[in-house]
Amino acid sequence: MSTILVIDDDEQFNLMLKSALEIKGYTVETAANGKDAKALYQNKSYDVIITDIIMPDVDGYEVILDLRRLNMSDRTIAVSGGGRTAADDYLITAQHFNVAATFNKPVDLQALRAKVEEIIKAHA
Amino acid sequence: MAVHHIPRPVRRLILINIIWNLGSVIGILFFNGTHEVGTPTYIGRQILFGIQMFFWIRTGNECYSIGEEVAFSRHNKIRILLNGIGSFVVVTFTILLAIAPEAVTRINFLGFTPFSERPIFNSAILIYLLFLLPGYLATIFQLCKNGMHSINKAAAQTSSYMAASFAIFIAVAFAFDIIIPLLSGVLSSDSETQIGTSQILIWNQFMAMFLTLLCGQYYTSVSYKNKSSYWLLNKLISRMEEGIIYFDDNGQIVHANQGAAKLLGISSTSMKGKSIKSVFPPSLEFFRETVYNDIRITIGGEIHSFKIHFFRNSQTLTTVLNIAFFVDQSKTLLLQQNLKTLNDQYVEYTHDLVRYQDRLNKEASIKAEKENVLNTLINALPFRVWYKNEQGVYQKQNQQDIEKNGAREGASDDPQLISSFERDARDLGEVRVHPSIEDKDGKEITQDEANTLAKNGDVYGFFDNMYIPIIQGKPPYKTLCIKVDMTEQRRLEQERNMLREQKFIHSRLEELGTMCGAFAHDYNNILGSQIGFCQLAQEMLPEGHQASMFIAEALKAAQRGKTSLEELLNAIRGNANAATPAMVFSPYMIIEDVVKKVALTLPPTIVINSQDLDHSLKIKGIVASLDRIISNLANNAIFAMKKTGGTLTFKLHEQVLEKELITPYAPPVPAGHYAQMDISDTGSGMDSGTLERIFAPFFTTKAPGEGLGLGLSSALRLLKEGNAYFTVHTTLGKGTTFNLYWPLNTETETETKKED
Numbered sequence: 001m002s003t004i005l006v007i008d009d010d011e012q013f014n015l016m017l018k019s020a021l022e023i024k025g026y027t028v029e030t031a032a033n034g035k036d037a038k039a040l041y042q043n044k045s046y047d048v049i050i051t052d053i054i055m056p057d058v059d060g061y062e063v064i065l066d067l068r069r070l071n072m073s074d075r076t077i078a079v080s081g082g083g084r085t086a087a088d089d090y091l092i093t094a095q096h097f098n099v100a101a102t103f104n105k106p107v108d109l110q111a112l113r114a115k116v117e118e119i120i121k122a123h124a
Numbered sequence: 125m126a127v128h129h130i131p132r133p134v135r136r137l138i139l140i141n142i143i144w145n146l147g148s149v150i151g152i153l154f155f156n157g158t159h160e161v162g163t164p165t166y167i168g169r170q171i172l173f174g175i176q177m178f179f180w181i182r183t184g185n186e187c188y189s190i191g192e193e194v195a196f197s198r199h200n201k202i203r204i205l206l207n208g209i210g211s212f213v214v215v216t217f218t219i220l221l222a223i224a225p226e227a228v229t230r231i232n233f234l235g236f237t238p239f240s241e242r243p244i245f246n247s248a249i250l251i252y253l254l255f256l257l258p259g260y261l262a263t264i265f266q267l268c269k270n271g272m273h274s275i276n277k278a279a280a281q282t283s284s285y286m287a288a289s290f291a292i293f294i295a296v297a298f299a300f301d302i303i304i305p306l307l308s309g310v311l312s313s314d315s316e317t318q319i320g321t322s323q324i325l326i327w328n329q330f331m332a333m334f335l336t337l338l339c340g341q342y343y344t345s346v347s348y349k350n351k352s353s354y355w356l357l358n359k360l361i362s363r364m365e366e367g368i369i370y371f372d373d374n375g376q377i378v379h380a381n382q383g384a385a386k387l388l389g390i391s392s393t394s395m396k397g398k399s400i401k402s403v404f405p406p407s408l409e410f411f412r413e414t415v416y417n418d419i420r421i422t423i424g425g426e427i428h429s430f431k432i433h434f435f436r437n438s439q440t441l442t443t444v445l446n447i448a449f450f451v452d453q454s455k456t457l458l459l460q461q462n463l464k465t466l467n468d469q470y471v472e473y474t475h476d477l478v479r480y481q482d483r484l485n486k487e488a489s490i491k492a493e494k495e496n497v498l499n500t501l502i503n504a505l506p507f508r509v510w511y512k513n514e515q516g517v518y519q520k521q522n523q524q525d526i527e528k529n530g531a532r533e534g535a536s537d538d539p540q541l542i543s544s545f546e547r548d549a550r551d552l553g554e555v556r557v558h559p560s561i562e563d564k565d566g567k568e569i570t571q572d573e574a575n576t577l578a579k580n581g582d583v584y585g586f587f588d589n590m591y592i593p594i595i596q597g598k599p600p601y602k603t604l605c606i607k608v609d610m611t612e613q614r615r616l617e618q619e620r621n622m623l624r625e626q627k628f629i630h631s632r633l634e635e636l637g638t639m640c641g642a643f644a645h646d647y648n649n650i651l652g653s654q655i656g657f658c659q660l661a662q663e664m665l666p667e668g669h670q671a672s673m674f675i676a677e678a679l680k681a682a683q684r685g686k687t688s689l690e691e692l693l694n695a696i697r698g699n700a701n702a703a704t705p706a707m708v709f710s711p712y713m714i715i716e717d718v719v720k721k722v723a724l725t726l727p728p729t730i731v732i733n734s735q736d737l738d739h740s741l742k743i744k745g746i747v748a749s750l751d752r753i754i755s756n757l758a759n760n761a762i763f764a765m766k767k768t769g770g771t772l773t774f775k776l777h778e779q780v781l782e783k784e785l786i787t788p789y790a791p792p793v794p795a796g797h798y799a800q801m802d803i804s805d806t807g808s809g810m811d812s813g814t815l816e817r818i819f820a821p822f823f824t825t826k827a828p829g830e831g832l833g834l835g836l837s838s839a840l841r842l843l844k845e846g847n848a849y850f851t852v853h854t855t856l857g858k859g860t861t862f863n864l865y866w867p868l869n870t871e872t873e874t875e876t877k878k879e880d
Binding site: 008010012013015016017019020023054081105106107109 | 645
């Protein structure tokens, strides 16, 4: 049974992703920011971690860099809804840090679930 | 020589001689021979004889008179008495001899009859002895005395010579006329003829002529000698300011001159007869030839100092004249003292003169230097300066004004062309400042006219005019006028204002963009959730379920919302770029703006140096972008120096790259013409790992909460947009330098204008 961590400050988005992935039979846990997430992924290993970039209290980049130190970059997916500048900007930087995949919001659920499946399979 | 210059006695002697000799001639012509007593011839002869005698008895007295006149200087009246008695006797004898000669012969004088024989001869001898000879003898005596007493040697000689001559003449005449005839007995032979003879005193008659000549000679010699020396000496002595006192061996004062009287304050007559010891201090040795200096004598309450010479002059063997010659030195001393004081003062004055001249020279050189400094200053001033006097006449112009206005020194402006501002300064003494717009000929124009000129591309200028009255006394005053060309400043101001406006618009639009971006981000999330849930619902519902259609519609509406949101964002971003197009500007203005901005919050340990900025360079680009880039780099630099302090240096200069510039950590810079901007700090520097990532967004070395790390990445993006490049050099612990290469604007100014 694979476990997935979803990190986003938007509760509805968390719930939506959680529902979408649970349908496919994954165990899904959520965190509202990088700080909460860190408490979770330090004690428990996740098969896939999906994180937003812009968040209060430790942003997505720090999470990504932290996970890179834990050699979990290939299990990390970055998601961004854009901000001051185009959303691409953030995701290009995220790619620079060698994340497994990046997705623009609104997320294409089919593609995302396919990617998650791919990562899990790759590590099986 | 006129007759009246001959003294009276000599004149009388001449008269006597003439009559005497004339009488003799008449006697020889008409009464020669012997005549009987009582005959008219006899009587006539006796009368003639009497007349002659009447005159010749005076000869002796007249000789004496000459002596008195020239030498003895003491007149007596005995002469007149003798003459009177003599005349009476002569007349008596003449009458008696003419009328009754016998009576004469019978004259008995104490039993002695002197005229019993030769009555005529004897009576003549008697008269000669009584009246003529005493005069002669007195004269000889006086001459001898005079000769011995005289101070003047020449006068003494003359007197002696005279006395001798007199004595010889008189003795010879006496001998031949009286002694010899008496002794020879010529007269006693015939008593008849004795009565009638007229040949009496014939030698005396001739000698009288000699005596007359001699007297005349003596008078002239002695009187002129006296006049020229002795008399002159006396005159001098009497006029001298110095005192001279003669005194005899008893110390009795014989003579004192006017000078002595004046010096001693005693009249010379009252001094005469007094003792010399009553005049001078008695302790002095009066009878030795000595000189005393500084003898103090109190005269009229004042102490005077005298210098006194005493000396002696032996006059004869027995008489000696003592002389005191003295001078009041107090006056001389005073004068000497005055002279010394005056001399000292003169020396002082000459020194003063030299000092004054020195000071004058110094003042002159200071003045010249000041003038030189002033001239240099006013010529170095970057604006026009001139100076007019109260009448509005040009007094001074600096070089700039002469170049613009021509040399006008000494001239004045047409009163109608003088502005009211200048008149106010001159007449009211108020400082007036007035900005003006002038065409290329210096004529003042309005703003509208200037706008027209600008439209035609003609030249005009902005000026600030200042009229400063130099307040001194009453109006009108001198005026100092300053004319500053503000054209360039106005242009720069306009340019700066325009850049600021651009930046302002850009930042306002960007704010709006940021706000919309934040809104879009949130809204995107919301839409994302909605779309996600819709997709999940579609998955859960069985195929062909009635609700599927509604969910599909909800999904479609969410997609539409997303599209319109993107459109909104694009519209705002596009507008921001359209409102602030790329333009040509001077980058130094932006740098100076940034310096001003960061200086407001600069820690005191950090110094900004922005001296080296080339003002002539122009680049083309978005003003706000360069401002953002420079601001970011400056803020990072300041952050790097926060702990240690240091210097932040901005430089701007032209750079020509002949070939591509390749450096580590930065993309290559192609060859070209650039405005190079250097921003250097002396902060902590960066390691290679940091350097690799500096332009990544959100990359930051700052502690949480100090910054997002977006600065350098957006700077990089803006550089790309502006077609500009950068290089970076850093040393850990020493500092970092960023070099920006921004392509130079090579378009000409007119093209820029048309573009605007």
